[in-house]
Every structure is written in structure tokens, then in C-alpha cells.
Amino acid sequence: MSRLAADKRHSVQITLNGKLCSGEAEPRMLLSDFLRHQIGATGTHVGCEHGVCGACTVEIDGRLARACLTLAVQADGSSLRTVEGLASTPSRLGILQAAFRRHHALQCGFCTAGILMSLDQFLRENPKANEQQIRDLLTGHLCRCTGYAPIMRAAMEAAEEMAGDPAKETSHA
């Protein structure tokens, strides 16, 4: 058993998009704040901080998670994927990101990082996902300016492009 004291900072190590990162966190520090303030990975956005809006959605050990409903100390030793990991280099876009641009599936972009992470993980797990499943997935995200129709169009097109080659999103970006 290890007991982490409330008023102390504890070392937390994660693998973020394939790279080992470490920082310090009090037990109460949310993973969303750890990513942004300790690591400096500000691609993950923070909206409602109670799990409703979906802006902070990331992938932890292959599973989708709200970073605001996860403590940094719970993620210690885990492997994380965030929006920064979608494209192979900073100057290129991943397949999902490119589809979002083509279909004007973002305006302010606040909700986008979370939506991309949900779609990326879900389409890798379910390469033959149908429209109903993608709609169901998107109920876990709130978008207040773009509207969901262009997001659906982009998601469906990217799904088609990614189907059959699960490694495509990272390798072919």
C-alpha cells in the first residue's frame, strides 16, 4: 500500500504520445491540469470539469477517459494519447483532422480535441462503425458553435478512409 499525503507533491510519470514525461502532483490534481500545467501539453482543453462536455477526453491505456474525472496520481505509470499525438509531425494533419478541416467541422475548436480523441480511439476499435454508433459516441461531447452535422460528415468520411488500415491515422498522416 502506498499513501500519498494530501499536502505534498508526488512524482507522476506517464508516457504521453509515446514519450516518457514526468511531473509533480498533489493527490487532488486533475489529470487535465497535470497535462496542461505540469507537462505543458495544452491541446487537451478543459470545459465543465464534471465530465459532461467532453472537451478534455483523452485515451488512457487504450481506453477513453475524461481527463477532468481522472486524478493525475491515478494515471501514474499509464500510457496516454492526446490530440498532440494524432499527426506525425506538427506541420501535417492526421486523417481525422484533415477531414474536419475539409468539412468545416470546427469553428472555435474548443470541443474539437476531445471529439477527435473519441473518434480516433473508437474508429480503431470499431473500423466498421456505422452512423448510429458514431452519433451515439458524439452524445458524449458538447459543441456549441459548429453544429453536429459537419462533424458527422467529417467523421463518416474519415471512418471510411481509416477502415481496413487501423495504423493509418498515425503512420499515414
Place this chain on the structure above:
Amino acid sequence: MKPATFDFVHAENLDEVLDVLRREGGDARIIAGGQSLMPMLNMRLAKPKTLIDIMRLPDLAHIERKGGIVTVGAGVRQAALLAWPELAEALPLVALALPWTGHVQTRSRGTVCGSIAHADPSAELPLALCALGGEVHLRNAKKRRRLAAPDFFAGMMATSRADDELIEAVSFPADRRGCAFREVARRHGDFAIVACAAVATKDGVRLAVGGVADMPVTREFPQLEASALDDALNAFAYDLDARDDVHATARYRRDLVRMIGADLVREVLS
């Protein structure tokens, strides 16, 4: 908002969990998937002094089917139960209700027992547990006990769990008889305005209603003629302690209970 401060305990085995609960009781809270507790911490509606993480305990992540009972351990995530190959056949009602629990992105972390421990009156898993006549398995450092679902739930986000007790598992009777589920919410995955579950019984239907009173409410309906059934559902709807809130009025909720209730009872009996 951010949580208030707390110590964080990574428990490695059950004895450690029970020992911390014994010593710290009401000041300590169990955290598993965190999908119910973390919002409470972030909004500071809960301010425990210690959090005990049980997700490193391998013994708790089991689904077991034995003698017509399905037992789901405290470490089983909602997504894992949904992906359990025997779910639709063993627990058809849970198979219908579970996709309404939160979203893909929260079911991937949230546990079955965690939702039941949280006892939100509009939550689907407590409703299914009541409808099926399931049990909650509690344990402290000295003894184990089991509570039937209606004895476990004690009100709005309140349960009969003692401060030193861990919810070790919940069990649902495997029931292949007819069942039906329906929910009305503003957005799929949001809190239910009304959720209804119906299960065929020996001589009729058991109807369970969530989202209306401060906990799931069940009532048995014998086989009735159409008008008699409407009268019985009307009486049931009136007996529910419905409240107005920002999402719906008490009257609207009662209307939904009458309409959905009638549909589900007929569906199960047909």
C-alpha cells in the same frame, strides 16, 4: 472547480482497503472508476479526507455466473459488463439499460458497483438492480452481509452502507423471462427524466421507475384488463414522490410513468 485536499491510498489488497475503512470510516471514500465520485469532488459536494483506490485489486474485476446468479465485482467497469458475451442472454434487462448509462467515454472508466454506490435516483443500474431483485454484497474488516436492493437504497444519493463497509460486489438474478426498458432524457446519456424497467413475474409484471422519487420505486402489477391496468398505473404514478426541477415538472414525470408504464407492461405480457 477543483477538489479539496485528500490523502490518496493505492490499495494493493482487500485487507488494506478494509483496514483504512475501519480506521477512518466516514472520512474515507472508495474510488474505482471515479465517474460518479469525481464530479462530486470537483464540485466539492464531497470532501473526504482520504481516497482509497481499489482498481489495483485483481480479485475485484470478475463477472461470475453461478446457479442463476450473476455477480459483478467492484472493479468491473460498465464497458466490461456491456462487452461480456453472456450479457444479453443472462441479463437482458441490463443489456437494454446499460447503454443509457452515461456515454462511451464514461462507461470505459465507470464501474457497475460505483454507480450503485452513488445511488443517483435517475441512474439506470440501481433501477435494474431493483427491478431484478438483486443484492448488494457489503463487507467490513469483521464480517460480510448482503442487502436486497430496496433495503440498500435509502434516499437521494444515500444508502445503508456503513462507514466501514466496502461494496465488494452486486448480484443480479439471471432472468430469461420477458423484460423491457425505456428512458426519456434530454440527450442520450444524460440523467433520466424518467426511466422505466419492466420484468415478467410469475403472475404479472414488476415495474420499476427511476428519476421520479428519491430512489427507484418498484410495484407489482398482476395481469389486468386494459382499463384496470390504466387505473393501477394512475395510482402508482400518484403514489410516487415526484418533484419539479429544471428539467421537468412532477406532473410531466407522472404522465411519462403512466404512458411508458402502460407500454412496457403490455410489451412484457405480449
